[in-house]
Amino acid sequence: MTVSFSIFDVPDVAEMLADIQKTAYQDAVEQVWTAEEFTSLMSGPGVCAMVIICDEQPCGFLMWRQVAEEAEILSLCILPEYRRQGHGHRILQKFSGHLALSSVRQIFLEVRENNEAATTLYNNSAFEIVGRRKGYYGRKQDALIMKFTMPEDGLKKIGIGLD
Ligand SMILES: CC(C)(COP(=O)(O)OP(=O)(O)OC[C@H]1O[C@@H](n2cnc3c(N)ncnc32)[C@H](O)[C@@H]1OP(=O)(O)O)[C@@H](O)C(=O)NCCC(=O)NCCS
Numbered sequence: 749m750t751v752s753f754s755i756f757d758v759p760d761v762a763e764m765l766a767d768i769q770k771t772a773y774q775d776a777v778e779q780v781w782t783a784e785e786f787t788s789l790m791s792g793p794g795v796c797a798m799v800i801i802c803d804e805q806p807c808g809f810l811m812w813r814q815v816a817e818e819a820e821i822l823s824l825c826i827l828p829e830y831r832r833q834g835h836g837h838r839i840l841q842k843f844s845g846h847l848a849l850s851s852v853r854q855i856f857l858e859v860r861e862n863n864e865a866a867t868t869l870y871n872n873s874a875f876e877i878v879g880r881r882k883g884y885y886g887r888k889q890d891a892l893i894m895k896f897t898m899p900e901d902g903l904k905k906i907g908i909g910l911d
Contacts, residue, residue, distance in 0.1 A: 772825035
């Protein structure tokens with residue numbers, strides 16, 4: 749399988765991102781954005797999306813907002829049939845390597861505490877829990893705030909390539 753990545757900073761891809769996210773979240777419609785919402789987000793300052801392409805098919809994306817030395821992951825999803833093949837880890841690595849070349853020193857994200865796939869992926873990718881929003885996703889579901897800090901002595905140490 750050939751895997752490549754493309755970065756977009758314009759809203760032209762809003763429809764494609766909305767389609768991928770809808771399929772990725774399956775029945776959890778409350779967690780997805782419409783194409784119009786993607787257009788509005790992508791029109792804002794500092795918002796970009798990295799799309800992972802597997803054998804010429806877009807199979808997931810990571811969308812983020814960058815403000816000075818901080819970035820926030822707004823959404824990360826991989827289509828169900830492409831999961832558990834390392835693509836989530838791969839796009840996270842590519843993204844971190846990309847931001848390492850910028851002024852960004854910290855990456856934040858928010859994740860449902862009971863989202864085992866995502867929390868395990870982030871834990872394994874050097875993100876640490878720095879906060880919790882109680883009941884953020886409903887009465888019994890907390891949101892975890894996680895942070896990745898760019899290592900001073902280079903990303904190679906934690907296995908992130910800059911190519
Ligand atoms: C979270 C998500 C992006 C992971 O994508 P993925 O391509 O399957 O992830 P990877 O194959 O790179 O997995 C990397 C590691 O994460 C962990 N992981 C991934 N899926 C997992 C699962 N379902 N259960 C437990 N651990 C899991 C494993 O440690 C895995 O390594 P391993 O396969 O060697 O055991 C994907 O499940 C997804 O799109 N989910 C729906 C959207 C979502 O929840 N996004 C996160 C919002 S913050």
